[in-house]
Amino acid sequence: MIPMRNVLIIGSGCAGNTAAIYTARANLKPLVVSGHDAGGQLSLTTLVENFPGFPEGINGPTLVENIKQQAQNFGAEYLHGAVLDADFSARPFRLNVEGEWIETRTVIIASGASARWLGLPSEQKLIGHGVSSCATCDGFFYRGKKIMVIGGGDSAMEEAHFLTRFGSEVTLVHRREEFRASKIVLDRARQNPKIKFLLNTVVEEVKDVEKNLVTGVRLRDVKTGKVWEQDVDGFFLAIGHIPNTAVFRGQIETDPDGYIVSQGGARTNISGVFHAGDVQDRVYRQAITAAGAGCMAAIEVERYLEAEGH
Ligand code: NAP
Numbered sequence: 001m002i003p004m005r006n007v008l009i010i011g012s013g014c015a016g017n018t019a020a021i022y023t024a025r026a027n028l029k030p031l032v033v034s035g036h037d038a039g040g041q042l043s044l045t046t047l048v049e050n051f052p053g054f055p056e057g058i059n060g061p062t063l064v065e066n067i068k069q070q071a072q073n074f075g076a077e078y079l080h081g082a083v084l085d086a087d088f089s090a091r092p093f094r095l096n097v098e099g100e101w102i103e104t105r106t107v108i109i110a111s112g113a114s115a116r117w118l119g120l121p122s123e124q125k126l127i128g129h130g131v132s133s134c135a136t137c138d139g140f141f142y143r144g145k146k147i148m149v150i151g152g153g154d155s156a157m158e159e160a161h162f163l164t165r166f167g168s169e170v171t172l173v174h175r176r177e178e179f180r181a182s183k184i185v186l187d188r189a190r191q192n193p194k195i196k197f198l199l200n201t202v203v204e205e206v207k208d209v210e211k212n213l214v215t216g217v218r219l220r221d222v223k224t225g226k227v228w229e230q231d232v233d234g235f236f237l238a239i240g241h242i243p244n245t246a247v248f249r250g251q252i253e254t255d256p257d258g259y260i261v262s263q264g265g266a267r268t269n270i271s272g273v274f275h276a277g278d279v280q281d282r283v284y285r286q287a288i289t290a291a292g293a294g295c296m297a298a299i300e301v302e303r304y305l306e307a308e309g310h
Contacts, residue, residue: 011110013040015277018294020071130214145233266297
């Protein structure tokens with residue numbers, strides 16, 4: 001049986017690891033449950049050029065590992081595995097980590113949101129090698145190159161528009177004719193001469209797994225059945241994100257899509273349970289904003305425990 005913790009942090013991306021640094025430095029001996037996909041979204045990127053402090057940029061997995069090291073240097077402990085169940089009905093809170101129940105006075109949920117992928121084997125193999133789910137992070141690498149964006153919502157329109165700053169051409173591929181995107185965002189994309197729309201079209205394969213690099217795609221028109229190939233250098237998914245809150249459902253207040261509803265600062269609807277990062281943020285989703293949110297949650301935990309005399 002693991003002794004009762006002051007704070008248990010769920011997630012080891014930028015938000016969770018930063019919360020670990022702050023709570024460790026406050027002598028709260030945090031336990032971080034790192035999750036099955038340790039490192040969060042940063043572990044899926046290559047070069048990160050917009051995290052302040054790294055003029056030459058830094059590799060995504062290196063950045064997140066460095067933040068973890070920093071937390072461990074101050075005494076944060078890490079437990080590999082996932083939270084399978086949670087009981088927030090009474091204090092101390094109880095969390096089931098890979099079959100073992102752990103008690104804790106406070107919790108920081110920093111379990112992130114996972115990008116939705118098409119699920120094609122070729123797409124999965126080329127993540128970080130031309131396949132990306134973050135235009136803000138990776139657009140810069142496709143200066144003068146051919147870019148493809150998948151999706152028909154606001155994110156797809158905004159990302160396609162943003163990517164025209166870099167790409168020689170941007171093709172937006174959407175599986176039907178109607179869009180979820182709001183009119184204003186859609187109109188702006190339509191008026192952009194660098195964006196070409198391919199509607200009623202789905203991606204069958206991303207090429208070229210053999211070269212470990214995106215060189216093109218095989219597409220299919222769902223109405224006519226026509227199949228063809230198109231050269232592409234950068235392949236961006238913008239088909240939504242899924243917040244990792246399924247295990248807390250019914251206990252933590254979320255919006256209809258599953259994002260935690262903030263009660264101000266880093267507070268959730270349960271006193272003593274805090275949020276940090278993409279699990280609550282559907283707007284900014286950046287490494288630096290997640291790190292900032294981790295810091296906020298840690299400071300709130302510190303004050304909360306202090307007020308209780310711990
Ligand atoms: P979204 O609105 O859920 O749109 C997802 C898009 O991806 C839809 O067009 C959907 O197609 C498509 N899609 C989903 N799964 C697919 C699959 N397997 N294969 C092919 N296409 C697939 O997601 P979002 O654009 O990320 O937006 C999420 C929320 O954030 C929305 O509420 C949006 O308004 C908001 N947001 C707002 C702004 C803004 O206001 N500036 C910017 C970004 C996001 P179907 O339409 O056919 O289902």
